[in-house]
Amino acid sequence: MTVQIAGVASTEFGEHPDSSTRELFTDAALEALADASLTPGDVDELYAGNFIGDLIDDQAHVGAMAADYLGARQAASMRTESACASASSAARSGAQAIMAGDADVALVGGVERMYAAGIQEVTDALANAADNEYENKAGLTFPGIYALMAQVYLDEFDVSQEDLAEVAVKNYENGVTNPLAQRQEETSVERVLDSPPVATPLNLGDCCPITDGASAAVLVSNSFTEEHGIETEVSFEGSGQSTDSLALQDRPDLARTRAAERAADQAYDSAGIAPEDVDVVELHDCFTIAEVLAVESLGFFERGEGVRGAVEGETAVNGRIPVNTSGGLLAKGHPVGATGVAQLVEITKQLEGRHPNQVDDSTIGLTHTVGGSGASCVVNVLRAGGE
Amino acid sequence: MQRWFIDFAERIDDGDPIYLACEECGQAALPPRTVCPECSSRALEERSLSETATVTAATTIYSSTPRYADETPYTIVVATFEEGVRLTGQLRGADEVERGDDVLLDAESDGDGHWLVTFTPST
Numbered sequence: 001m002t003v004q005i006a007g008v009a010s011t012e013f014g015e016h017p018d019s020s021t022r023e024l025f026t027d028a029a030l031e032a033l034a035d036a037s038l039t040p041g042d043v044d045e046l047y048a049g050n051f052i053g054d055l056i057d058d059q060a061h062v063g064a065m066a067a068d069y070l071g072a073r074q075a076a077s078m079r080t081e082s083a084c085a086s087a088s089s090a091a092r093s094g095a096q097a098i099m100a101g102d103a104d105v106a107l108v109g110g111v112e113r114m115y116a117a118g119i120q121e122v123t124d125a126l127a128n129a130a131d132n133e134y135e136n137k138a139g140l141t142f143p144g145i146y147a148l149m150a151q152v153y154l155d156e157f158d159v160s161q162e163d164l165a166e167v168a169v170k171n172y173e174n175g176v177t178n179p180l181a182q183r184q185e186e187t188s189v190e191r192v193l194d195s196p197p198v199a200t201p202l203n204l205g206d207c208c209p210i211t212d213g214a215s216a217a218v219l220v221s222n223s224f225t226e227e228h229g230i231e232t233e234v235s236f237e238g239s240g241q242s243t244d245s246l247a248l249q250d251r252p253d254l255a256r257t258r259a260a261e262r263a264a265d266q267a268y269d270s271a272g273i274a275p276e277d278v279d280v281v282e283l284h285d286c287f288t289i290a291e292v293l294a295v296e297s298l299g300f301f302e303r304g305e306g307v308r309g310a311v312e313g314e315t316a317v318n319g320r321i322p323v324n325t326s327g328g329l330l331a332k333g334h335p336v337g338a339t340g341v342a343q344l345v346e347i348t349k350q351l352e353g354r355h356p357n358q359v360d361d362s363t364i365g366l367t368h369t370v371g372g373s374g375a376s377c378v379v380n381v382l383r384a385g386g387e
Numbered sequence: 388m389q390r391w392f393i394d395f396a397e398r399i400d401d402g403d404p405i406y407l408a409c410e411e412c413g414q415a416a417l418p419p420r421t422v423c424p425e426c427s428s429r430a431l432e433e434r435s436l437s438e439t440a441t442v443t444a445a446t447t448i449y450s451s452t453p454r455y456a457d458e459t460p461y462t463i464v465v466a467t468f469e470e471g472v473r474l475t476g477q478l479r480g481a482d483e484v485e486r487g488d489d490v491l492l493d494a495e496s497d498g499d500g501h502w503l504v505t506f507t508p509s510t
C-alpha cells in the first residue's frame with residue numbers, strides 16, 4: 001500500500017500571542033485539508049505531535065483536542081510525543097496506519113506554543129527531553145547538552161567556532177526568502193561569534209529561537225486517490241526511527257548520534273535508496289553543531305567532515321546536497337512538537353516544484369528529526385511522482 | 388527527586404559510590420537499571436566506583452533553568468571513570484576545567500531532598 005501526500009501547510013512561525021495551541025493546529029490542518037481538496041469529515045486517523053503543552057498550557061490529551069476543534073470527531077486521534085521529533089513520529093504513525101490498511105486518510109501534524117512562557121520556563125520544559133535526574137536536575141540545559149557535544153567535536157576534528165557559525169549563516173540566508181520563516185534576515189560569522197554565550201562554546205547565534213507554530217499534512221492511500229480522483233505529486237516512500245541512551249553521558253562517543261544513524265539506515269532500506277540518491281534535505285539544526293552531526297549520521301559526509309557542507313557550500317541550495325532550504329530550525333523556527341511535519345511540508349513543496357528556494361530536478365527528499373540530545377531520531381523519505 | 392537517585396547520591400556523599408557491571412558482557416552502567424543496555428542480561432552486579440574521573444567535556448552555562456538562575460554562569464562537567472561509566476555534575480573549586488583534567492567526585496544536598504553530583508579539580 002503506497003502512501004501519497006495530498007496536502008500540506010504550515011502556519012507562519014514566530015510569535016502568536018493571540019492564538020492558542022488548538023487554534024494554531026486547526027489553522028494548519030484546515031489549510032492542509034484545503035490543499036488536498038478534502039474536509040475534516042474525511043479524516044480516519046489524526047496524529048498530533050506536541051511536546052510541552054502539558055507544562056506551558058496545562059493541557060495534555062492534545063490528540064483529542066486537535067480532532068475535536070478540527071471538526072473531526074469521527075477520527076481516531078492520538079498525540080505523539082518523542083520530544084522534538086514528536087511530529088515526525090506523527091507522520092510515521094499516519095503512514096503506517098495507511099500502509100496497514102487501517103486508514104485511507106491520515107491527518108498528521110504538530111503544534112507548539114512557546115512564546116507565552118518566559119525563556120527560563122521554556123528552557124525548563126525543554127530540559128524534560130533530557131534525563132531528569134542525571135542531567136536536568138544537575139543544571140544541564142538543552143543548549144548545554146549540545147555544547148558538550150560541540151566541545152568534543154571541535155576538539156577531536158580540529159573544527160572552529162567560526163566553522164560552526166557558517167551553518168547559521170547558510171540557514172539564515174535560506175530563511176530570508178521563506179515567507180513563513182521566523183527570522184527572515186541574514187547573519188554573519190561575526191554576528192554569531194559576538195552574540196551572547198548560552199553554553200560555551202555555543203552562542204545565541206548558534207541556537208534556534210523559541211517559536212509558536214503548527215504544521216499539518218494529509219496522507220492518503222493509493223486506493224483513496226483512485227476512488228476520489230485526487231491527484232498527488234509526492235509519495236511517502238519510507239521511514240526509520242531508532243533510540244539511543246536517554247542521557248548523553250551513557251554514549252560511548254558524545255559527538256555521534258547513533259539513533260540517527262540507525263534511523264537513516266532503516267529509512268534508506270525501506271525506501272530502497274542510498275544516501276547519494278537524496279536530492280534535498282530538511283534536518284534537525286536546533287543548534288549549529290546539530291546540523292554538522294546530522295549530515296554525517298545521514299551518510300552525506302564522512303565523520304569529522306560535516307562542517308564542509310556549510311563552509312564550502314556543498315549544502316547550499318545549489319550545492320551537492322542542499323540542506324535546510326527553508327532556513328532550518330535556526331531561521332525558520334522550531335515549534336518543537338510541530339517541527340517534523342514542518343520539515344515534511346518543506347520537502348513536499350520542493351518535490352512539487354513550488355518551494356521559495358527551489359532545488360532543480362529534485363526527486364527524493366528526506367526529513368531528519370532528533371528527539372532530545374539524540375535519544376530518539378526519525379527519518380522520513382519522500383519521492384516525487386504521485387498518483 | 389526519585390528515590391534511586393537519592394540513594395545513588397548518598398552513596399557518593401558517604402565516600403562509597405557504586406556502579407553496575409554486567410556479569411555477562413562486562414558493560415558498565417548506572418542505576419537504576421534492571422537490564423544491561425548492551426546485552427539485555429539481568430545479571431547486573433553492584434560494584435565500587437572510583438572517586439576520581441577524567442573530564443570528557445565541560446560547558447559553562449549562561450542561560451539556565453529557573454532552579455539555577457541565580458548561579459549563572461556555572462560549569463557542567465561530563466567525566467569518565469576508569470570503570471567505564473560517565474557522570475554529569477557541576478564543577479566546584481574552579482571556574483573551568485580542560486578535557487583530560489582529573490576531577491574528584493562528590494555530591495551535594497540542599498537539605499530539601501535535592502541532590503547534585505559535583506566534581507572538583509584533583510590537583
Ligand SMILES: [Zn+2]
Nearest residue numbers: 409412423426
Ligand atoms: Zn551485558
